Amino acid sequence: AAARATLAAPRRYLPVRANIDLSVDGGALVVEASPAPDRVISDAQTREELPGVRVRGEDDPVSTDTAVNQAFDGLGATFRLYWDAFGRSSIDAAGGTLPATVHYGDRYDNAFWNGERMVFGDGDGEVFTGFTQSLSVIAHELTHGVVEYSGGLAYSGQSGALNESLADVFGALTEQHAAGQEAAQATWLIGEGIFTDAVQGTALRSLRAPGTAYDDDVLGRDPQPAHMRDFVVTEADNGGVHINSGIPNKAFFLVATALGGYAWDRAGHIWYLAMTGGSLPPSADFVTFAAETLAIATQEYGEGSEEVDAVRAGWIGVGVIE
Numbered sequence: 001a002a003a004r005a006t007l008a009a010p011r012r013y014l015p016v017r018a019n020i021d022l023s024v025d026g027g028a029l030v031v032e033a034s035p036a037p038d039r040v041i042s043d044a045q046t047r048e049e050l051p052g053v054r055v056r057g058e059d060d061p062v063s064t065d066t067a068v069n070q071a072f073d074g075l076g077a078t079f080r081l082y083w084d085a086f087g088r089s090s091i092d093a094a095g096g097t098l099p100a101t102v103h104y105g106d107r108y109d110n111a112f113w114n115g116e117r118m119v120f121g122d123g124d125g126e127v128f129t130g131f132t133q134s135l136s137v138i139a140h141e142l143t144h145g146v147v148e149y150s151g152g153l154a155y156s157g158q159s160g161a162l163n164e165s166l167a168d169v170f171g172a173l174t175e176q177h178a179a180g181q182e183a184a185q186a187t188w189l190i191g192e193g194i195f196t197d198a199v200q201g202t203a204l205r206s207l208r209a210p211g212t213a214y215d216d217d218v219l220g221r222d223p224q225p226a227h228m229r230d231f232v233v234t235e236a237d238n239g240g241v242h243i244n245s246g247i248p249n250k251a252f253f254l255v256a257t258a259l260g261g262y263a264w265d266r267a268g269h270i271w272y273l274a275m276t277g278g279s280l281p282p283s284a285d286f287v288t289f290a291a292e293t294l295a296i297a298t299q300e301y302g303e304g305s306e307e308v309d310a311v312r313a314g315w316i317g318v319g320v321i322e
């Protein structure tokens with residue numbers, strides 16, 4: 001009988017871009033591959049239309065446009081934190097594209113994740129300079145994508161404040177990782193460098209001291225609480241998602257600084273697993289999230305460990321648990 005023709009196996013493509021690192025170890029050649037980001041930066045040319053014109057991808061030269069390069073480099077640094085510290089490749093954990101748009105809108109005073117891409121305004125030049133100036137802002141927006149891919153946290157009330165807090169935590173960790181900084185050396189600020197000199201303030205938010213990042217004639221005072229007794233009940237800002245995020249932000253700061261060393265190693269590891277582990281309902285509140293971080297610390301480091309004690313003390317310190 002004639003052999004049946006076999007269909008050629010479908011051609012397989014590597015799902016991710018990779019860096020190949022060669023080194024020599026005791027005379028042996030070591031070849032290591034690590035995933036590399038696939039960044040695509042577009043320019044909205046001051047219109048509020050997305051995605052805008054594609055201006056820089058991985059194989060393109062450095063742009064003449066600073067905002068383009070800041071977005072490109074910032075996404076690269078965020079990708080490296082997620083890969084080096086947590087073994088995650090990109091927003092989707094599968095090496096997917098990192099899409100961003102710069103020069104969104106005319107003097108637009110914000111940056112956001114729209115469910116598909118990161119979007120950065122240039123700021124009005126009076127209060128804000130460009131939002132790509134700050135690595136923690138770029139990593140904040142990318143982390144909204146990670147949260148969404150991990151099942152999401154509904155963007156209002158406490159779950160929304162947790163969503164915001166995770167974006168800030170991994171924003172701060174990205175800056176610390178890029179600078180090789182330990183918890184004790186870090187600024188714990190989000191958005192340093194995006195205010196103009198006219199503003200009395202160093203940054204948008206502080207994880208170390210929520211409520212103190214700025215105190216300005218125009219902006220007023222940063223209204224973030226750092227303890228449940230000061231929880232703000234409001235209709236504004238989706239129920240205060242950027243306000244009450246100060247409480248879980250401070251909890252993370254307390255845990256990370258109690259443990260010391262690089263914040264991503266242990267505190268960040270626990271928070272990363274809580275964020276991406278799939279156990280949080282989208283409606284999770286602070287108590288649910290605290291319980292999840294305690295369960296993960298116990299699973300990863302054991303009952304009675306320094307890590308479990310630090311996590312418990314952190315949440316007690318902000319009044320989420322007793």
Ligand code: ASN
Nearest residue numbers: 110111112113140141164
């Ligand atoms: N900058 C804000 C954020 O990413 C934008 C917003 O509230 N949608 O949280």
Ligand code: ZN
Nearest residue numbers: 140144164167
């Ligand atoms: Zn946010």
